[in-house]
Amino acid sequence: MPSQRSPIVAPASVANSPQSFLTGRPALYLGARYALGVLISLGNMFVLTWLIGPHTYGVFITAITLTSVLASLVRSGLDTYLVRCEKTPARSDYDTASTAILIFSGFAMLAGSALIPLLTRWFHSSEFVPAYLVTMLTIPVAGVAGPVTAKLERALAFRAVAQIELTGQTLALLTGLTLALHGRGIWSPVAGQLVWQLFSLLAAFRAARYVPRLRFERGPLRQMLAFGVGVTASQRTWQLRVLVNPLIVGHFASPEGVAFVGLAIRIAESLGFLRAAASRLAIASLSRIQHDTELLRASLASALRGQLLFLGPLLALFAIASPLAIHRFLGDRWLPVQFIYPPVALAVLVNSIFNLQASALFVVGRQWLVWRAFTLHILLLSAAALFLVPRAGLVGYGIADVVACGAYPWLQAATRKSVGPMPRTLWVWIGALAAPLLVPYAKGFWRLVPCAIALLIAACAVITERKNNRVQNALPAPKLKQVLIGA
Numbered sequence: 001m002p003s004q005r006s007p008i009v010a011p012a013s014v015a016n017s018p019q020s021f022l023t024g025r026p027a028l029y030l031g032a033r034y035a036l037g038v039l040i041s042l043g044n045m046f047v048l049t050w051l052i053g054p055h056t057y058g059v060f061i062t063a064i065t066l067t068s069v070l071a072s073l074v075r076s077g078l079d080t081y082l083v084r085c086e087k088t089p090a091r092s093d094y095d096t097a098s099t100a101i102l103i104f105s106g107f108a109m110l111a112g113s114a115l116i117p118l119l120t121r122w123f124h125s126s127e128f129v130p131a132y133l134v135t136m137l138t139i140p141v142a143g144v145a146g147p148v149t150a151k152l153e154r155a156l157a158f159r160a161v162a163q164i165e166l167t168g169q170t171l172a173l174l175t176g177l178t179l180a181l182h183g184r185g186i187w188s189p190v191a192g193q194l195v196w197q198l199f200s201l202l203a204a205f206r207a208a209r210y211v212p213r214l215r216f217e218r219g220p221l222r223q224m225l226a227f228g229v230g231v232t233a234s235q236r237t238w239q240l241r242v243l244v245n246p247l248i249v250g251h252f253a254s255p256e257g258v259a260f261v262g263l264a265i266r267i268a269e270s271l272g273f274l275r276a277a278a279s280r281l282a283i284a285s286l287s288r289i290q291h292d293t294e295l296l297r298a299s300l301a302s303a304l305r306g307q308l309l310f311l312g313p314l315l316a317l318f319a320i321a322s323p324l325a326i327h328r329f330l331g332d333r334w335l336p337v338q339f340i341y342p343p344v345a346l347a348v349l350v351n352s353i354f355n356l357q358a359s360a361l362f363v364v365g366r367q368w369l370v371w372r373a374f375t376l377h378i379l380l381l382s383a384a385a386l387f388l389v390p391r392a393g394l395v396g397y398g399i400a401d402v403v404a405c406g407a408y409p410w411l412q413a414a415t416r417k418s419v420g421p422m423p424r425t426l427w428v429w430i431g432a433l434a435a436p437l438l439v440p441y442a443k444g445f446w447r448l449v450p451c452a453i454a455l456l457i458a459a460c461a462v463i464t465e466r467k468n469n470r471v472q473n474a475l476p477a478p479k480l481k482q483v484l485i486g487a
Helices: 011-015 025-073 078-084 091-114 116-123 129-135 138-154 158-181 187-208 218-252 255-271 273-289 293-329 337-363 367-392 395-418 425-441 444-474 477-486
Strands: none
Touching (some): 025 091, 025 129, 025 138, 025 187, 025 255, 078 091, 078 218, 078 337, 091 138, 091 218, 129 187, 158 187, 218 255, 255 293, 255 337, 293 337, 293 425, 293 444, 337 425, 367 395
8 A cells, every 4th residue: 555645844744743752742741751760760779879888789780680681571572562553452452461471471480480590600699589589579560561551552641651650660769768778778679679560560550441351362462472572572682781781790790890880871771761761652653654654754863863962961961970979979989880881871872863763663564673683782792791891890891882882783774774864963963972971081171171072063063954954945845855865
């Protein structure tokens, strides 16, 4: 069926289309949730890490990371299918998906328990085991929450989703803080995680007015898995990157090393919160225009630029303030974080160009291509970390994270072929926003040099964009389309 082309610059069509999915009401709700979530998450991290210390925090990071990977695998892409499929899912589809996830959760918990002897041998310690076993209780809870949250997201009820997630995160903070003040150590964040997941599930049931029933229909499940396997292979392969810190850093360093790297990662990813919100919105919104390649390309390009210009300054500001912030709020024992953070933040910044491109490729059915790119990313990250961490110390992990960005050109080429080329000025902005990340490595007057370089590159980007806009406005309509595509 031929696609119906929509004009790129027609105000009426663009204003009412998913091109503005990062500025519409659902985006505002979800964006506000993630913004407030950043404040709560950073407060949680700073308070808990200060109260329980690097060693205990490192043990917790090891346990919760292993559990979160298992919890993500059990969804098998079924929740993404329920959001993305063109026809409206029936209640039986949600029931079948929930039942399958419960079954998968049982197998995941058994597999996770069976891995304990191997893990204790690899880490040369069994200190993480009690927390690991308790956090595994969240696997079925987080898994079943997938289909019911998908029901809310399909209805674009992001206000309800935002309220649920924000309230759950707040409860986790209060629970962990209360127990930490009473000297409960590692059980403070563990209890906070349990409260968060359980509340989110029950609140989602209430908001969606849906509680799953045990139901198993092979036909619909086979159809869901046919799509879900590709999505799961891509998204869960990407999530395997979180294992590099506990498995590789934890092997070569102490739990304190895992804590330092883990805190740097969490700060960078918390400040890059818009990526998570944008990816969730992209699949639900871009799916509605997946047959209109021109509008899909314009929507994607607009969202990428807005996302980059929003999160880049946040990452840069923390790099500038990190020497003072870490010393003042966490203490000198956490100072290694300021040197690990810059390369990790640079990797998050570069990833901001490609996370939405991966979502667009999911929408157009190129999930296996995304899987290949993510697989290469994990291989590069793991190999570089194995080589660099023993030689360069904990900063080696951050450098490895940047090296792993070498897998992204594969996504760039796939997006160009399937959707269309993205604006080249995005990379100019990357250069401008990356320069301030060098501030923690400089001293005295030299700290002003990266900021001056950033301003110079940003000025070049603004001049280039204004020049392109003048050229586009002066061209007739047929040439306008060509310039927009090649910008």
